[in-house]
Amino acid sequence: MxxxxxxxxxxxxxxxxxxxxxxxxxxxxxxxxxxxxxxxxxxxxxxxxxxxxxxxxxxxxxxxxxxxxxxxxxxxxxxxxxxxxxxxxxxxxxxxxxxxxxxxxxxxxxxxxxxxxxxxxxxxxxxxxxxxxxxxxxxxxxxxxxxxxxxxxxxxxxxYNNPEYISVLANAIKDDLKHKKHDYLLFSYHGVPERHIRKSDITKSHCTIDGSCCKTPSPAHEFCYRHQCLEVTRLVAEELKLEKDTYSTSFQSRLGFDQWLLPYTDRTIERLGKSGVENMAIVTPAFVSDCLETLEEIAMEGEELFQEVGGKEFSTIPCLNTxxxxxxxxxxxxxxxxxxxxxx
Structure with missing residues (x-):
């Protein structure tokens, strides 16, 4: 062999x-x-x-x-x-x-x-x-x-949709949240330009990014980053039995003037803080190891933004790491x- x-x-x-x-x-x-x-x-x-x-x-x-x-x-x-x-x-x-x-x-x-x-x-x-x-x-x-x-x-x-991976991720989130005060969980993924989604569409016609294409079964989903991010959120939410209005998905980081995936994480944090969410936790399932985007952009800049608009407790859930x-x-x-x- x-x-x-x-x-x-x-x-x-x-x-x-x-x-x-x-x-x-x-x-x-x-x-x-x-x-x-x-x-x-x-x-x-x-x-x-x-x-x-x-x-x-x-x-x-x-x-x-x-x-x-x-x-x-x-x-x-x-x-x-x-x-x-x-x-x-x-x-x-x-x-x-x-x-x-x-x-x-x-x-x-x-x-x-x-x-x-x-x-x-x-x-x-x-x-x-x-x-x-x-x-x-x-x-x-x-x-x-x-x-x-x-x-x-x-x-x-x-x-992204492997049941064993989802179980590992969900359990890690659950274990971490035991020690943190929160009433909202934000799933933040690294952003990409919308054109990347369309370029990766092997059907050349499915990805319209209109709110419905990611929910409609298609061969395009094998390479659709947006669909796969939304699926991680959905599957983990099901595993954790999260209530409908206590979590959502957003996309962080963007460069240039092109349209990137929405909603943006920084604007979502701001909106949640202004809407009365006092204690929020954020998890970053696009990464398996903590890095600049999780440790500085989310944990530091995100917390500062949340507290500026009236939020109180802001906590980050570590990546799976080791x-x-x-x-x-x-x-x-x-x-x-x-x-x-x-x-x-």
Whole structure:
């Protein structure tokens, strides 16, 4: 039998919270054609002509607020996850990032050096999106063809509606909320431009983003980020038996002037605070590891905004990180894959 191995892949992080390292990281990230999907000349003008001349200092200041003594929280938590998953499986588990110095090529090389011939690539994103899962899979295949032509790669599909994942997520939320005062739960997902949803529509006709398409069964849902986010909220709400008016979904972060998925998280927090919600909790199921978007944008900026409009208690629910049930589930998926023949 061919020797098998696993590559966990997350987003990435700057080498440090200093502006020069943040600028380098943002340049690689934002020049990805699946992140900012406009013609190269326009992307270059926007990123190198505007963003990289204005944003690195502010982003560096944000990173400094959440940076740990051991380094980037995303990297540290991902490394801890890798180590714990390795304890549950006999197959070598490597870690890579889509952007930054911990490259996918290095991760694959690490496995190949251990004699691995078949790789189970696991994008650490519950939902499929052009700017997350797709860019990882496309780059991994390009690297395989160029540097590891004899290597076989299989990948874990989006697991947003996997019953075991939903159970793990719901239980983690439930356990955390036992210690927090709240009367409203907001599910906040990272935002994407609406055009990404339409581009990912394999039917080329289903995704109208009109409030009904995500609820109407369609093959398009296999790659529809919006549908998959809404499904996570629905399934977790059912698992936790949440009452109708005590939770909702929103989308955080946006760039440029294009229409991004609605409603926006910051405006939702503001609306809830003004409408009389005094105690709210927020969970971020688009991420499995805490990072800048959860630790600074949500936990810090979100709390400040909520209290400015009259809210009282604002609490954030950690990502799954190294939750023991999450670790065990990842290892279970790995071990199940290893028992089945890999696809050519």
């Amino acid at each position: 061919n020797k098998k191995g696993v590559l966990l892949v997350n987003l990435g992080s700057p080498e440090s919270p200093e502006p020069k390292d943040v600028k380098k990281y943002l340049g690689e990230f934002l020049m990805d054609e699946r992140v900012i999907d406009v013609p190269l000349w326009a992307r270059t003008l926007l990123v190198k002509g505007i963003v990289l001349n204005t944003r690195p200092k502010a982003s560096a200041a944000a990173y400094k607020k959440i940076w740990w003594e051991d380094g980037s929280p995303l990297i540290v938590l991902s490394e801890q996850l890798q180590e714990k998953v390795q304890e549950y499986t006999e197959f070598p588990v490597a870690l890579a990032m889509r952007y930054g110095s911990m490259t996918i090529k290095k991760g694959l090389q690490e496995l190949v050096d251990k004699g691995v011939e078949e790789v189970f690539l696991i994008p650490l994103y519950p939902q499929f999106a052009m700017a997350t899962t797709e860019t990882i899979l496309v780059l991994a295949e390009d690297i395989r063809k160029e540097s590891f032509p004899d290597l076989k790669i299989d990948s874990l599909p989006a697991f 939750n023991k049930d999450w670790v065990a589930l990842l290892a279970q998926w790995i071990n199940e894959w290893a028992l089945a023949p890999i696809k050519a």
